[in-house]
Amino acid sequence: MSFSISRPLPLEGTPDIVLVTPDEPHEFEATRAIFRDYAASLDIDLCFQHFDEELATLPGDYAEPRGALLLALIDAEGGGAASRQVDAPKIRRAQGGMAYVAGCCALRPLDTADYPNAAEMKRLYVRPVFRGLGLGRQMAEAILDAARGAGYACVLLDTLDDMESARGLYEDLGFVEVPPYYHNPIAGAHYLKVEL
Template sequence: MATIADGKEYGLEVREVSGLDEEDLDQVKQLFLEYGHSLDIDLSFQDFEAEYKALPGKYGPPDGVLLLAKVDGQAAGCIALRRIGEGICEMKRLYVRDSFRGLKIGKILIQAILEKASELHYDVMRLDTLPTMAKAQALYHSFGFYHIEPYVFNPIEGAVFMEVKLNEDDRKADQ
């Protein structure tokens, strides 16, 4: 797949990562660490360190997915989903390295994870995000996500909780 920015074409590849491909898994682990450091908050309430060490862990088959985006062979971003209930999954760890921002990788990763969630027969995808991430929230809204009440513990004041229905008919019924 190619993406174009600033008049230049980039080779973009999004692929599913399993525990079998050590190189991809190591790159995702590095992206997870960068993600954690970029937030300037303590993620211990999510047991982030154990999650990182166990990758792919809860983001692995059969109920989870871990995606890696590469641009011209370089790790550029990641996204994951995990099962949190019957028919319900959660989007986690959307992150794009600064040097790759502006190439619409976040949008491409969200589209890819929504497709994977549908393939796994989830009905709803949820997420939580920081109140300071206005651009991310706008991107989520563009995919049909809407605000909901908290569904999981998050001690960050003003944390934002969102969901989207994955079935096209359900989305139309809500509009």
């Protein structure tokens, strides 16, 4: 499944972005790689979230129809990002050609929360070289659309104190702070929820 982007990107001349749901072995390997980059960027140990098991069993809880898993791909062969030097992993697209793996985002059911019919947004990450293109917003909006399509009543997430840009995006998308919905041993965690 591919998600089409119908909302304009914020910058003139930005590259074409395609959101895809991984379903080929090389796409799952690319997902594992960007998830590892995400974890490394946090500078915390995600073992309390069973991160290694999550990587080993992809798509796991992110599988449709109750979940969603997205990779943001940017054309690596013509114009846009390809016209400048970019140090980022690439994969072969299903329709041919190479694309940079620029970002990721995921959704999973959250049956253990005190909120009925809840899902959880996870792993929203944009590689540093691709920041400023509106990718985070595009992926978050696509994940919220997927949650609506799956019939969820709300989406929860947790984020850290130092993720100011992400928290600003979540606020723009209608998320509000809520009490913790699970135990997170990391100091400075924020718990957010949006009604769908």
